[in-house]
Amino acid sequence: MSYINKPKFKHPQLQTNDIGLTRRDYEGTLTTLCGGCGHDSISAAIIQASAEMSLEPHRIAKISGIGCSSKIPSYFLSKAHGFNSVHGRMPSVATGANIANKELSYIGISGDGDSASIGLGQFCHIVRRRVNMLYIVANNGTYGLTKGQLSATADLGSRTKSGEESLFDNIDLATLAIELGASFVARSFSGDKKQLVPLIQAGLTHKGFAFIDVVSPCVTFNNTDLSTHGYKNTWENHIVLSEVDFVPMREEITTSYAPGKEKEITLHDGSVIHLHKTGSNYDPMDKENALHHINAYKKQGKIATGLLYINQTTSDLHELQDTVDKPFNSLGCHELCPGDEALGDINNTFR
Amino acid sequence: MKPTNTDDPSYFHKVVDCQWACPAHTPVPEYIRLIAEKRYTDAYMINWHSNVFPGILGRTCDRPCEPACRRGRIEEQPVAICRLKRVAADYKSDIRDRIPEVPKKKNGKHIALIGAGPAALTVARDLLPLGYEITLFERDAVSGGAMRTQIPRFRLPIEVLNEELNYVLDMGVNCRFGEEITSMKSVMSEGYDAIFIGTGAPLGKWLDLPGHSDAADNIHTGIEWLANVAFEHVTSIGKKVIVLGGGNTAMDCCRTSKRIGGKDVSVVVRSGFDDMKASPWEIEDAIAEDIPILNFHVPKRYIVENGKLVAMEFEKVRKEVDENGRRQLIPTGEEPAIIPCDDVICAIGQENSFPWIERDLGIEFDKWEVPVLNKATYQSTHENVFFGGDAAFGPDNIITAVAHGHDAAVSIHMSCEGQDINRRPDPLTNLSSQKMGIHQWSYDNDISADFRFAVPHADKEQTLNDINVEVELGFDEQLALNETQRCLNCDVQTVFTDKLCIECDACVDICPTDCITFTQNSEESELRLDMLSPAENTEQDLYVSGTLTTGRIMAKNEDLCLHCGLCAERCPTNAWDMHKYLFNTAKAQDSCQS
Missing domain, CATH: 3.50.50.60 (FAD/NAD(P)-binding domain)
Structure with missing residues (x-):
């Protein structure tokens, strides 16, 4: 919240991308969240990621539910399409939009309340249906908008600002997504854009359901030393399982890494992600191995971050449904209603 | 880099580019804010204490503050600082009861x-x-x-x-x-x-060329001639006038000539237009009065016929830069230029x-x-x-x-007072928070995006016919108020307290000009490239914090900071705060108080 708008002046050497836009052109309206909210850093990371990738804002749809998290689509990409839906129902709207026009890039923004409580069922089904989108949960372990109650992602033993202790085990949306068949699952921290930005870029490029669980501290209600979702705890305890560099398709790959420590994954459009494994025997292509590592770190009170799991072989919703190449929303009257003769042909196949 | 020592009075002073550049270190943003509040007399007195002649300087100053103005680095033109000073003088009330x-x-x-x-x-x-x-x-x-x-x-x-x-x-x-x-x-x-x-x-300098002694009556030195005009010892000049020299005195001479009888007045300079020493605005004003400026003309001789100066001869040259980077003027070999004249004014320097x-x-x-x-x-x-x-x-x-x-x-x-005059008194400084509420500052941080407003001029017909009619009319009140809103309030400093920072990135995300970066510490040259957007202007400092919890540091590029205060507004822990830095040089009255 501020009384003034962000001045339009920008750094004179601010780079323009391949389509002539600067990072500032990917901004939205001025945030109304509390100063220091991790969600603003997620907005900034999305802005940076899409500017660096030279995405066309009008080819992006941003869809959200309800909560502090779900306000943030206002704060980035003001020239993109947007839909602020009902609480916990962002997955339904995103699925519908994706069915209607598969050519847009979809960014779903949700929170721990929106996705792990009221919308948990919706979350499970959109993962299962493998909708081609990037689904980001801004996860702060608290219901900030209703003044700081424990949410379903609050870790066992974590305490709210008022001292209430979480008596239940948390729902880990990342492991849940891996279990349910998501083909790209990552976890990151709003304070660490060096990690978050390439993950967003890889997630946007990945074909299939990409999920990023972003620990995004609530500076007002859940940032005490006794909270496991605060800045201090996250800085101290996030363990990077695999660092990611994203190299867009157009760019020549020039970096080289020590053998064995690095893996190259080519995404469907030709972009490449470089994985630098920091753990000795971590394998993000292996579901069981990934789940094992995440849970092992969790037991030590650590938060596993980075690209947790990736599977390039699964099909997305449209492929599974074998839909036509053309997006549904551009099909004309003749294609949708091909006439009596075509109907007769279809009927004949049942005779 | 070592953490910045903001206790050094010159650190924040340097951030106030205009004040730093001003030889008298006038607190410019402070008086501009007072003008914005229509407190013209208060604004005038700040100037009067600092530079003694606000009304005079508001019209005639060489304005070292303006090329230094940060606004000129984020858009095209600096704030019209000098002409705002004149506004304070124009609209003030009686100040006699405020004089010490x-x-x-x-x-x-x-x-x-x-x-x-x-x-x-x-x-x-x-x-x-x-x-x-x-x-x-x-x-x-x-x-x-x-x-x-x-x-x-x-x-x-x-x-x-x-x-x-x-x-x-x-x-x-x-x-x-x-x-x-x-x-x-x-x-x-x-x-x-x-x-x-x-x-x-x-002492004005002469240009002693062949023909000088024969034409001495019609060859003048700029400063003496201007003084004679000022005291009305000289009230006219020939119809054709050549002014030699490219400084501000030359501009005053040519414009004065135009007003007391000169019809064909031209300024002739040896080197290129770009190398002229005159302030750009003075050159503009001369050109606006239809005075041609001929460059790359080296004067060779005064041409005298029948005991009377009739013309000057010039050699045409071009500029070349030799391997040592020295500028050289090479004759082009063209025919010399002969420019007819009745009088020549040498405005080529003084001693x-x-x-x-x-x-x-x-x-x-x-x-x-x-x-x-x-x-x-x-x-x-x-x-x-x-x-x-x-x-x-x-x-x-x-x-x-x-x-x-x-x-x-x-x-x-x-x-x-019997004191050691080499122990110079410290400047008088004050650094105080401007926070008035969660999102409110004592200063107006919503700066205007307007381009610089031009000062209206009197009608040329009128000014060219009467040497006493002032060309510049000064800003009217509305223009002045609009111009004040362009000032970035660079004296309201971004002050960072590293102990309070939780490294949430709120300041990084909001900063319109990418001034703030959290990164690993390194040498300055490396750090400048490691910024969110590079900090290439090495004349402007980096503000570097001590080591933070994550082992990183905060580095801020002072070069392009808009002083909009959004970093401090978004900061959840007050690690950033906006503090007004008042800096006044010690005057005689402050020098012997210990």
């Missing part, structure tokens, strides 16, 4: 000032309230020095000049005007406790001159006949004799002379 009181009982010390220009008058203004008796010698019958003799009335009306000179003279100066000093020894024999010499650079100072008084001069001075105290090799203004280090400008005057006054006061 001069004690009736004197302190018993008597100071002589030689030359009633800006430097000496500043010394008088600073010393009179402390009880000094001041005697001011001036060759002319009136005070003002170069401000009166060198600046034409169409740029500085006589009323404005006299008003501000009188504020000082009326404080009780013993004026010995019309008295040309021919012997320093005799002045010294009058028994002054200190003598300040502010006699300017009164100081001290034939009246005997060389056996202990006042040393170097081989260029320039006095040997201490650059901080302005003391000569004679402990009671001080120099300031153009007399000290050669021709400069009014605001520099004022700055010299302040410093010399400090020296004189300390010397009279």
Whole structure:
């Protein structure tokens, strides 16, 4: 919240991308969240990621539910399409939009309340249906908008600002997504854009359901030393399982890494992600191995971050449904209603 | 890099680019904010204390502040600082009750000032309230020095000049005007406790070319000719005039010529247009009065026919830069240019001159006949004799002379109090938070995106026909208020407390100009490239914090900060806060309080 708008002046050497836009052109309206909210850093990371990738804002749809998290689509990409839906129902709207026009890039923004409580069922089904989108949960372990109650992602033993202790085990949306068949699952921290930005870029490029669980501290209600979702705890305890560099398709790959420590994954459009494994025997292509590592770190009170799991072989919703190449929303009257003769042909196949 | 030491008074001072660049270090943003509040008299007094002649300088200053203005780095044009100063002078009310009181009982010390220009008058203004008796010698019958003799009335009306000179003279100066000093020894024999010499650079340079002696009556030096026009000894000039030289004096000469009979007036310079020393706005004003400026013309001779100057011959040249980077003018081999003229004005430089100072008084001069001075105290090799203004280090400008005057006054006061004048008093500084509420600051941080507003000019028909009609009309109130909103308030500093920072990135995300980066510490050259957007302007500092919880540091590029305060507004822990930094140089009255 501020009384003034962000001045339009920008750094004179601010780079323009391949389509002539600067990072500032990917901004939205001025945030109304509390100063220091991790969600603003997620907005900034999305802005940076899409500017660096030279995405066309009008080819992006941003869809959200309800909560502090779900306000943030206002704060980035003001020239993109947007839909602020009902609480916990962002997955339904995103699925519908994706069915209607598969050519847009979809960014779903949700929170721990929106996705792990009221919308948990919706979350499970959109993962299962493998909708081609990037689904980001801004996860702060608290219901900030209703003044700081424990949410379903609050870790066992974590305490709210008022001292209430979480008596239940948390729902880990990342492991849940891996279990349910998501083909790209990552976890990151709003304070660490060096990690978050390439993950967003890889997630946007990945074909299939990409999920990023972003620990995004609530500076007002859940940032005490006794909270496991605060800045201090996250800085101290996030363990990077695999660092990611994203190299867009157009760019020549020039970096080289020590053998064995690095893996190259080519995404469907030709972009490449470089994985630098920091753990000795971590394998993000292996579901069981990934789940094992995440849970092992969790037991030590650590938060596993980075690209947790990736599977390039699964099909997305449209492929599974074998839909036509053309997006549904551009099909004309003749294609949708091909006439009596075509109907007769279809009927004949049942005779 | 080591953490920035913001306790050093020059650190935040340097961030206020305009004030840092001003020789007198006038607190510019502070007075611009007062103008924005229509507190013109308060704005005027801030100026008056700092630069003594706000109305004069608001019209004539060389404005070193404006090229320095940060606004010029984030868009095309700096804030019209100089003309806003004039606004304060134009719209103020009576200030006489605000002028410091001069004690009736004197302190018993008597100071002589030689030359009633800006430097000496500043010394008088600073010393009179402390009880000094001041005697001011001036060759002319009136005070003002170069401000009166060198600046034409169409740029500085006589009323404005006299008003501000009188504020000082009326404080009780013993004026010995019309008295040309021919012997320093005799002045010294009058028994002054200190003598300040502010006699300017009164010698104009000649261009001694073939034909000079035959045409001498029609060849003038710029500064003497301007003085003669100012005192109305000269009221006309020939129809065809050539002005030689590319400085501000040349611009004043050509524009003055146009007003007292010159029809075909042209300015001719040896080198390129881009190398002209005149301020861009003065060149613009000359061009606006249809005065052509011919460049790459090297004067060769005065052409005299029948004992009368009829033309000048010039060699045409082009510029080449040799391998040592030195500029060279190479003849093009074209036919020489012959430009007809009735009069030639040489405005090619001026020098100081001290034939009246005997060389056996202990006042040393170097081989260029320039006095040997201490650059901080302005003391000569004679402990009671001080120099300031153009007399000290050669021709400069009014605001520099004022700055010299302040410093010399400090020296004189300390010397009279028996203190070591080399132990210069610290500046007076104040750093205080401007937070008024969660999202409210005591200053208006919503800066305007408007481009610089132009000062309206009087009709050319009118100004070219009367030398006393001022060309610039000054901003009207609305234009002035609009222009004030362009100021970025660079004196409201972003102050960072590393202990409070939780590294949430809120400041990084909101900063419109990518000033703030959290990163690993490294050498400055590396750190400058490691910023969110590179910090390539090495004249502007990086503000570096101590090590933070994650082992990183905060580095802020001061170069492009808009001082919008959004970093502090978004900061959840007040690690960033906006503090107003007031900086005033110590004047004589502040120098002996310990």
